[in-house]
Amino acid sequence: MINPMSMFTRQAVRRFTTSAIRRGGHHDPYDGIPGHNMPFSTQNRHKLLLYFMLFCGSGFSIPFLVIRHQLLK
Template sequence: MLSRQIVRNFMTTAARRSGPDDFHGGVPGGNLPFGINNRYKLTAYFVLFFGSGIGIPFLVVRHQLVKK
């Protein structure tokens, strides 16, 4: 019974700690580290992020083939 009380107290304390700064009220994208309001900027972020992950191996292979 004691362990249940400890877990319950921990869970309610953690819930109380998240203040209005941590809670975004269910706003889509409110917890993301970048804005999603500008679609062109978001598209550029996606292209850079995924393009770098896909393109870097090809650039490394090209570098290895070109160097003497």
């Protein structure tokens, strides 16, 4: 059984946060556009591919480089 007081509290909190956001005047011109909230650009496919390959490739190659270094010591 749902406690009626907790239901009221949830609704009050929801109303308060929604109105606080509206009153704050928060307006993001890129709100809802995919890719605009990322720390890198997704407009150039080739640049994105290069960054992706460098990021994933460096993480994948580090264990192999460490083993090679240890074997050559």
